[in-house]
Amino acid sequence: MQQILTYTFLVLYSITILGVVVVIITDNRNPLKTLPWIIVLLLAPVVGLVFYFFFGQNLSKKRIISRRTRKRITLQLEEAEHVGCPELPGRYRPLVQLLQSTCHAVPLYGSDIVPYTDGQSKMEALLGEIARARHHIHLQYYIFSDDETGSRLRDILVVKAREGVRVRILYDDVGCSRVKKEFFRGMRREGIEVHAFLHVKFPRFTSKVNYRNHRKIAVIDGRVGFMGGMNVADRYVRGTGWGSWRDTHFRIEGRGVAGLQIAFLSDWSATTKQHLSGSEYFPAARCYTENILQIVAGGPFGKWRALLQAESYAIMRARQRIWIQTPYYLPSDVLNTALQTAALAGIDVRLMLPARSDSRFIDLASHSYLDDMMRAGVRILFYKPGFLHSKLLIVDDMLTVIGSANMDFRSFEHNFEVNAFCYDTAFTARMAAIFADDAAQCHAVTPGEWFRRPRSRRLAESFLRLFSPLM
Template sequence: MQQILTYTFLTLYTVTILGIVLVIITDNRNPLKTLPWIIVLLLAPVAGLVFYFFFGQNLSKQRIISRRTRKRITLQLEEAEHTGCPDLPEQYRPLAQLLRRTCHAVPLYGSRITPYTDGGAKMEALLGEIARAHHHIHLQYYILSDDETGRRLRDALAAKAREGVRVRILYDDVGCSGVKKAFFREMREAGIEVHAFLHVKFPRFTSKVNYRNHRKIVVIDGRTGFIGGMNIADRYVRGTEWGSWRDTHFRIEGSGVAGLQIAFLSDWSATTKRHIAGPEYFPAAKRYTDDILQIVAGGPFGKWRTLLQAESYAVANARRRVWIQTPYYLPSDVLNTALQTAALAGTDVRLMLPARSDSKLIDLASHSYLDDMMRAGVKILFYEPGFLHSKLLIADDALTVIGSANMDFRSFEHNFEVNAFVCDEEFTARMAAIFDSDAAKCHAVTPGEWFRRPRRRRWAESFMRVFSPLM
């Protein structure tokens, strides 16, 4: 009897594994993602089944917010007359069309963008804007830590809520998994509306844990906004034990804030099932500059991977330079090929990475991509003073991409991200100057030096590359 039960279990288990493999194959995923899952399931079926159960299910065909709701929110912006602007430069019209068709990103004119490369300065600017709020504060972060930085923000928001300002907060349930419930309970008791995005809880845990909201958005009175790479935690202000934390964040004033408002209200509607509307959320915007920007809210649900498509298009069409900062480089084949092709064609392609990141395994996988990059002529820069967490893409003289998305599979395929595509020569020149300043603190790796690294290290990199789509 025991043998029959054993054979029955093994048969059912084998059928389950083979069934999952068949589902993965027929799902027509990217082969770079399909193969690692098949390898894990066949070579380590027990661990593979657990990992697939939690992280491997493909929910890209589902929608957490309907097109009708998204269109209704976007219509508020158009009715508020934020979209009137001169024609885009001819070379950027196809990119703008791509962004509009894939995720309804409306071109917005005349914003003022202030960059922050220091976490302390960004935090003080944010607290200053919060103190001046009169009507509403919308705040969304992947990480809200219960530390000194997080408590300063909590207290500032609680004070505004007591004054009658509507304060709404979205946080990622996995990003804040280590935060005690009391931290958010105290906010609610102060009158703040606080909700977790895609709450992780059995039995629906498996369908959500791999799809996280990595966006960093603040909108204050519909007039001032913040976007970028910095979360709310002490390390973004003080750095780590082994070095500084180099990041980039941006304050936006003018019509570009309306794009951030749309992204927040869409996530709020998806999370709370409550729709927020009214002209007070899209006030008339003052013109500060001649720039044109599009706020792009990329995510894993739906047909298109807008951020990957748009950044690959920008790289492929650059003629003079492509400069990139990213903490993690785990690119799709499309983006990787576009960068190599640009370098081979004579474009000045520079890739700045941290000399040391917060994950040794990701470092190994990232470095496996650099051999061919160097052979193609890409200049590799390793930032040495600390952890480079900045996300930046500069293409030629007038296009800059800023926001929350890293250049990796997770940001392009699994996370909810938000980037701004800015068309403006003056802003691009300012960001190029910041890149140059960071480059002075980097070690520029030569091909001879790179290809002499230990063979054991190269083997480890190649092994981890196989699993890079899962990281």
């Protein structure tokens, strides 16, 4: 009897493994991603099946966020924004069209954008705007900690909720996994609507562990918004034990806020099944500047990878410079090749990374990509004062990309992110000046110095590169 059960188990298990292999093949993914999964499943089926269950399933065909809902929310904005819209810069019209085609990102005219490069000033600005809220406060963060910074934000939200302001919060279930549940329960008791995005409930929803909401969005009364790289936690304000926390966040006032509102309301609808719309969420806004913003909500749903496609396209069309800040550089082949090609063509390509990041493994994997970058002529800058967590792309003199997405597989393939594409010479000049100030605090690595690093380190880098898609 025991022998029959053993054979039965082996047959069923083999059928399961082969079934998963068939599913992977019929997904028609990039062969460079398909083959490693098949090899792992065949050579180490137990471990491979567990890893695939957590990290390998493809949600792109699932409608986590309904396209119909997003189009319905966006439609009222499109009707308002087509009137009096300025001429788009000719050379950027294809990029604007690309973002409209892939994710319905409407061009929004005339926003005032204020950058913050430290957590203290950003938090004070956010708390000040929340204190002035009259109708609603919408917050969405990957991390909302129950430390001093998070508690300070919670306390003012409780005050506003008691005043009758509708407070809605989305947090990522994995990003906040260490936060005590009572922290969020306490807010709910005060009338604050708090929900976890893609709640992870074992064993049914384990595939969602790999698809996280990395967006950082705040919208107050539909008139002021915040976006960027900073979460709600002490380290974003005080820094780490080994240095400062250098990040970038933005306050937006004007029509661009509507793009952030769309991103939040789409996620809110997907999470709660509540469909919010109306003029109270999209109030009329004045024009402050001549800039044009496209707020791009990228994610693993649907056929297209809007952020990867748009940033690669912008880089390939660059004429003068490509300046990048990112805490992690684990690029796709398309993006990596585009940057190397630009550098070989004589374009000023600069890549700024932290000299030390918050993950030793990611550091090593990132560095494995820098050999060819160096050979192509890309200038590599390592930021020394602390951890560089800023996400910034500057292309030529008019295009700046800001937001939550890192230049890595996770941000482009798995995470829900939000970036803003800003077409404006004045704002681009301002962000280029901030980049230059940071560069003055960097160590510019020379090829001779870089290629002298120990062979053992190179081996570790190459090994960890194999796991880049999972980092």
